[in-house]
Amino acid sequence: MPLTGFRDFLPAACAERNYIFSKWREVARRYGFVEFDGPLLEELDLYKKKSGDEIVRQLYDFVDKGERAVALRPEMTPTLARIVATHHRDFRKPLKWFSIPQVFRYERPQRGRLREHFQLNCDIIGEASREADAELIALVIDVVRAIGFSAKDFVVRISDREFWTEFLKSERVPEERWEEMLQAIDKSEREPRENTTEKLGALADPVFGILAKGGESAKLNSILENLRARGLADFAKVDVRIVRGLAYYTGIVFEVFDRAGKFRAIAGGGRYDQLVSQLSDGAVSLPALGFAIGDVVLGEMIRANPTARAQMESALASDRAVDIFAVIAKPDRRADASAIVQELRDHGWRVEYPLNAMNIPKQFHTAEARGARLAILFGDEWPAIAVKDLTSGEQVLVAREQLLAHIARQCLSSRAERSEVERSR
RNA sequence: GUGGCCAUAGCUCAAUGGUAGAGCUCCAGAUUGUGGUUCUGGCUGUUGCGGGUUCGAGUCCCGUUGGCCACCCCA
Numbered sequence: 001m002p003l004t005g006f007r008d009f010l011p012a013a014c015a016e017r018n019y020i021f022s023k024w025r026e027v028a029r030r031y032g033f034v035e036f037d038g039p040l041l042e043e044l045d046l047y048k049k050k051s052g053d054e055i056v057r058q059l060y061d062f063v064d065k066g067e068r069a070v071a072l073r074p075e076m077t078p079t080l081a082r083i084v085a086t087h088h089r090d091f092r093k094p095l096k097w098f099s100i101p102q103v104f105r106y107e108r109p110q111r112g113r114l115r116e117h118f119q120l121n122c123d124i125i126g127e128a129s130r131e132a133d134a135e136l137i138a139l140v141i142d143v144v145r146a147i148g149f150s151a152k153d154f155v156v157r158i159s160d161r162e163f164w165t166e167f168l169k170s171e172r173v174p175e176e177r178w179e180e181m182l183q184a185i186d187k188s189e190r191e192p193r194e195n196t197t198e199k200l201g202a203l204a205d206p207v208f209g210i211l212a213k214g215g216e217s218a219k220l221n222s223i224l225e226n227l228r229a230r231g232l233a234d235f236a237k238v239d240v241r242i243v244r245g246l247a248y249y250t251g252i253v254f255e256v257f258d259r260a261g262k263f264r265a266i267a268g269g270g271r272y273d274q275l276v277s278q279l280s281d282g283a284v285s286l287p288a289l290g291f292a293i294g295d296v297v298l299g300e301m302i303r304a305n306p307t308a309r310a311q312m313e314s315a316l317a318s319d320r321a322v323d324i325f326a327v328i329a330k331p332d333r334r335a336d337a338s339a340i341v342q343e344l345r346d347h348g349w350r351v352e353y354p355l356n357a358m359n360i361p362k363q364f365h366t367a368e369a370r371g372a373r374l375a376i377l378f379g380d381e382w383p384a385i386a387v388k389d390l391t392s393g394e395q396v397l398v399a400r401e402q403l404l405a406h407i408a409r410q411c412l413s414s415r416a417e418r419s420e421v422e423r424s425r
Numbered sequence: 426g427u428g429g430c431c432a433u434a435g436c437u438c439a440a441u442g443g444u445a446g447a448g449c450u451c452c453a454g455a456u457u458g459u460g461g462u463u464c465u466g467g468c469u470g471u472u473g474c475g476g477g478u479u480c481g482a483g484u485c486c487c488g489u490u491g492g493c494c495a496c497c498c499c500a
Binding site: 001004057058073074075076077103105107108109110111113117119244245246264265268292294327329330359360361362363364365366367368369372375377379380386388390393395 | 426454457458459460461491492493494495496497498499500
């Protein structure tokens with residue numbers, strides 16, 4: 001058994017993971033994002049610097065053999081900010097970068113949450129415009145849509161920390177208490193009203209008033225308007241209850257939820273204009289925003305949704321299938337068979353043949369199990385080869401030198417259909 | 426860190442305190458050259474681990490480890 005909260009990826013699970021990753025990469029690239037990566041292990045201080053005690057408690061940290069205090073990355077943003085602070089001069093602004101890191105946290109595993117998971121991180125660095133906020137939200141919507149979900153399945157709840165900080169300013173709340181107030185608002189959805197009232201004190205009534213009305217602002221409205229122009233209005237709504245726990249957010253924040261409310265948040269993000277400056281001790285100042293979406297909750301949602309599940313299963317079935325299985329009907333033909341198998345592979349076909357002596361029914365059974373489209377038989381007919389279409393059952397005899405052309409005719413059409421299906425997703 | 430539920434074959438699960446089983450998977454066959462169906466046979470267990478009660482414990486009790494779920498927190 002793997003360690004608590006960690007997963008083995010057997011072929012089926014690994015295929016699902018790769019499927020999700022490929023969708024992530026495809027959509028991020030559609031928006032012009034480029035992929036980067038960083039180290040799994042960072043200095044503990046990178047995370048201690050700008051995070052709350054709670055996050056430090058859940059860090060997967062230890063002292064290495066060089067007596068450095070290190071931690072497995074709990075999120076990608078500090079690494080990104082560190083890299084950007086050093087290398088941003090090498091790139092035109094804005095940077096549009098994505099990464100698929102495995103991240104870690106030391107806590108008790110539960111549904112939808114382990115001690116490790118993979119997440120897609122997409123960030124825009126060096127762009128302060130509202131268009132960038134809308135673009136990032138459009139991207140997260142398209143990432144979830146590409147998996148096979150519709151506006152009936154999920155929604156992006158969009159909020160703005162500035163909306164609340166302006167409010168706190170107008171209520172003359174001292175700035176050092178803002179974070180505490182924001183956390184109380186963030187939690188108001190998940191705990192009894194009395195607890196929130198107690199935490200907010202005199203602000204309780206006005207805050208509950210705003211929450212009841214829904215709250216709105218010119219900034220949030222313009223972002224919604226932008227999404228409407230893209231035809232994405234059905235996927236988003238303004239909801240000022242969203243604040244997000246991380247202290248570094250400074251502007252727009254958003255979270256993605258399933259409409260049925262069965263799962264925890266599947267993605268979240270926002271603007272963090274000060275983080276690069278803070279992590280570089282003021283040396284570099286760049287506005288930034290980004291989001292992360294994890295593979296665990298997304299995978300649970302896919303399995304629970306018939307459409308998304310069917311889409312994934314058909315993609316996985318065609319992905320693992322071989323094109324051709326070579327049946328060795330006469331053991332004497334093994335050398336001829338492997339020569340031709342190799343030739344077919346050189347032409348890009350996926351080809352398998354039995355590695356040990358096997359009776360013929362069993363070879364066909366194996367061909368079927370491997371999802372082969374064609375079986376080619378090596379036996380008494382040599383140098384002719386019997387080619388059997390395993391879907392229709394039709395079998396024809398083909399001369400050795402005609403084989404490649406024949407297979408191209410039979411397989412290319414189905415392969416073209418397959419890639420057509422993949423493109424349409 | 427706190428609490429609840431659970432732990433039997435690779436998987437899903439049976440077994441009144443009385444000889445540990447079934448289905449699926451896997452492997453091998455069904456007269457030596459044609460798959461999906463079917464049939465036959467075969468493999469796999471210190472019943473998570475350690476104590477206790479009892480003539481006898483998979484079953485009851487205590488401890489322990491692990492898993493799931495919820496809380497906390499949320500990257």
